[in-house]
Amino acid sequence: MRKSLAILSIAALLYAGQSAASAINYNYFELGYLETELDLSGIDDDGDGYEFNASLAVGETIAVVVGYQDVEFDADVEADILSLGIAYHKPYSTTGDMILGLAYLDFEADASGGGSVEESGNEISLEIRSRTSPQNEVHFGLVRREIDDDSNSGYLLRIVNGDPQGFQFVIDYEDIDYGSSLMLGLRSVF
Numbered sequence: 667m668r669k670s671l672a673i674l675s676i677a678a679l680l681y682a683g684q685s686a687a688s689a690i691n692y693n694y695f696e697l698g699y700l701e702t703e704l705d706l707s708g709i710d711d712d713g714d715g716y717e718f719n720a721s722l723a724v725g726e727t728i729a730v731v732v733g734y735q736d737v738e739f740d741a742d743v744e745a746d747i748l749s750l751g752i753a754y755h756k757p758y759s760t761t762g763d764m765i766l767g768l769a770y771l772d773f774e775a776d777a778s779g780g781g782s783v784e785e786s787g788n789e790i791s792l793e794i795r796s797r798t799s800p801q802n803e804v805h806f807g808l809v810r811r812e813i814d815d816d817s818n819s820g821y822l823l824r825i826v827n828g829d830p831q832g833f834q835f836v837i838d839y840e841d842i843d844y845g846s847s848l849m850l851g852l853r854s855v856f
Contacts, residue, residue: 690763690795690803691855692723692755696836698851702737705845713739717838717849721753729753731767742778747771749789762796765807773813787813793822802827803834809842818843831855 700717704710715737721729733749751769758764769789776782793807805824810817820842828834838849 690755690761690797691830692721692729692753694834694853694855695720696851696853698836698838698849700735700737700847700849702847703845704739709741711739711741711743713737713743713745717851727755729755731769733769743775744778745773745775747773751789755795758794759796761798762794765791765793765795767791767793767807771811771813785814787811787816791822797830800830809840811842826853828853829855 696719698717699714701712701714703712715735717733717735719731719733721731723729729752731749731751731753733747735745735747737745737747739745749769749771751767753765753767755763755765767790769791771787771789772784773786774782774784789809789811791807791809793805795803795805797803803824803826805822805826807822808819809822810819812818820840822838822840824839825837826834832855834853834855836849836851836853838847838851840847
């Protein structure tokens with residue numbers, strides 16, 4: 667199922683590069699509801715919370731990106747993840763960009779019964795971002811995260827729909843070795 671989803675996403679992105687639409691905007695912020703499933707070293711837990719992301723273009727090919735997640739798991743653990751990074755983007759067609767992202771990650775988890783963990787790491791991603799119509803965007807990317815000498819990889823799929831110069835709805839799905847997450851949100855483009 668996962669491979670089929672990834673193949674269909676890539677096909678849609680490559681097809682999208684053939685149509686005419688407006689340029690991609692790297693100035694936005696978004697806020698969304700997040701559901702996540704953790705499956706790591708015998709720990710199987712679900713959680714929910716919120717996610718905030720922002721991007722600011724600082725040149726024709728560079729954007730500064732920031733993200734924050736606050737998740738409460740069923741096992742009474744609260745996790746906060748902060749990411750700060752840059753994204754280098756280069757057009758591959760009139761409607762699509764290839765993006766190389768590099769980010770610093772700060773992870774903190776607190777258990778209600780006491781105890782906490784704080785770790786840091788990094789993320790590298792390679793993404794295709796394409797406009798399939800003036801109101802629709804599809805993103806597909808490969809992600810590798812290293813936190814405290816533990817490496818995990820996976821993919822992301824993002825669908826964006828709405829006014830390319832105003833408000834947009836966002837569906838963001840990530841499947842990484844240690845679990846998966848789904849974010850439903852609202853993006854404001856400026």
